[in-house]
Amino acid sequence: MNRFIKDYKLVITTSTKAITITPPLNIEFNAEKSALSYGLNRLNLKVFNLSEANRNLIVKDKEGNNYIGVELSVGYVNNMKQVFKGNVSRAYPEKNGTEIVSVIECMDGLFDVKESFTSATASTKLQAVEIIVGNMMNTEIGKISRQNTIYRDKVIMGNSYEELKKLLQPDELMYIEDEKLYIIKENESAENYVTLISAETGLMNTPKRENKIVELDTRMNPAIKIGGQAKLESIYAPYLNGVYRIDTARFVGSYDGDAWDMTIKMRQGA
Numbered sequence: 001m002n003r004f005i006k007d008y009k010l011v012i013t014t015s016t017k018a019i020t021i022t023p024p025l026n027i028e029f030n031a032e033k034s035a036l037s038y039g040l041n042r043l044n045l046k047v048f049n050l051s052e053a054n055r056n057l058i059v060k061d062k063e064g065n066n067y068i069g070v071e072l073s074v075g076y077v078n079n080m081k082q083v084f085k086g087n088v089s090r091a092y093p094e095k096n097g098t099e100i101v102s103v104i105e106c107m108d109g110l111f112d113v114k115e116s117f118t119s120a121t122a123s124t125k126l127q128a129v130e131i132i133v134g135n136m137m138n139t140e141i142g143k144i145s146r147q148n149t150i151y152r153d154k155v156i157m158g159n160s161y162e163e164l165k166k167l168l169q170p171d172e173l174m175y176i177e178d179e180k181l182y183i184i185k186e187n188e189s190a191e192n193y194v195t196l197i198s199a200e201t202g203l204m205n206t207p208k209r210e211n212k213i214v215e216l217d218t219r220m221n222p223a224i225k226i227g228g229q230a231k232l233e234s235i236y237a238p239y240l241n242g243v244y245r246i247d248t249a250r251f252v253g254s255y256d257g258d259a260w261d262m263t264i265k266m267r268q269g270a
Contacts, residue, residue, distance in 0.1 A: 004202075004219070005077045006260050008253070010047070012088070012104075013069035014057045021047060026256040029072065031084055033108075034248040035175045035182070035190070035227040038165060041108040043072065043084045046101050055093050055102050062090045065115065067138070070106045074222055074253060074260075081222035083251065085178040087111045087138070109161075109176035112136040116160035125149035125167055132160045133181055142180035143190045143227075145172065175227065182227055187269055189245045190227030197221065198233035204261065206236045213247070213265050214240055220260045224249055230266055244268050 010021040021027065026048040033041040060068055068088035073080045086108035094101050118135040122128035125147040133141050156163050164181070168174055174183045182190050197203055202219030209215075214232065224230060224246060231243050244266035251262040 006220075006253075006255060007075060007077050007080055008255060009073045009080060010045070011069075011071045012058055013071075015066065017054075017057060019050075019054050019057065021050070023255060025049065026254075028254045028257070028259075029074075030250070030252045032248075032250050033084075033177070033226045035173055035177075035184075036247050038174065040110055040113065040176060041084070041086065041226075043070065043086065043106040043108075045070075045072075045104040045106065047104065048099050048101055050100070050102050055100065058088065058091045058102065058104065059093070060088050060091045065111075067111050069138075070104070074220060074251075076220075079222075082178060083222050084108065109139055109179060112139045112179075113159075113161040113176075118156050118158065118160045118163055120156045121153045122156060123151055123153060125151070128154060128156060128167055129164065129181075129183065132156060132164050135160050136181075138179050139176065140180050142177065142182040144181075144183045145185050145188060173227075177226060184227060189229045191225070191229070193223075194229045194231050194243060195221065195223040195225075196233065197224075197230050199235060203234065207232060207234050207240050208237075209240055213267055214244060215263065215265045218262050218264070220251060220253060220262055224262060224264060230264075232266075242268055 012019045028046040031043040072084040073082045086106050089105050089107050089110050091104040116136040118132045120131045171186050204217040207214050207216040226246050226249055228246055230246055232241050246266045248265045252259045
């Protein structure tokens with residue numbers, strides 16, 4: 001079956017060229033994604049033996065303010081999904097034995113968080129969100145929970161992301177996923193689609209629960225999205241079976257190596 005034959009597509013977009021990287025070129029990656037804090041999702045990449053011209057195109061220092069886009073889709077032959085969309089924060093080449101490795105550090109939404117500014121007034125919270133996101137060059141609106149707050153000409157003045165944080169209620173979560181802004185309630189999910197997690201789909205261990213959080217390891221399942229829903233079907237921990245909201249996901253992969261896995265944490269009642 002093709003479902004466990006690894007596949008990926010990496011697109012790095014510079015101001016002059018879109019570089020598409022696919023097998024058999026080797027890549028390694030790890031990512032940390034969370035819906036629980038204001039920290040931005042991170043992706044670290046290593047791309048082996050790019051051409052010198054392409055290596056030089058993607059070089060970037062941390063203090064640089066040029067936008068280099070990154071889109072990574074992973075999965076299996078005939079079944080890939082995008083798992084990260086963001087921009088390069090730093091990239092440089094390094095020698096590793098006989099190979100030249102492009103080391104690329106990426107963050108989701110970093111460019112807009114650093115560079116965007118809003119000066120406006122709004123009469124409702126939803127209007128304020130729409131105005132602020134409209135001033136963020138690369139960020140779109142994902143799911144925004146129902147907002148009933150009415151202002152009397154609320155003044156918005158400052159860094160766009162910091163102004164968004166000021167709008168949140170104590171029971172709300174805000175995060176950026178694939179350059180889309182989400183604001184959801186603590187007991188809410190970002191989408192209705194439910195991903196199955198079972199031995200059939202790649203569950204690797206017996207799930208564990210602590211402080212109402214269930215943690216498990218699975219083979220790469222690109223349908224899993226932070227803020228989304230998953231249905232757990234465990235043979236050895238059936239008391240944990242049910243539908244959960246995915247709070248965090250860590251995934252690691254090596255096209256030429258063994259790693260192609262995820263660790264996720266999720267909770268019920270969302």
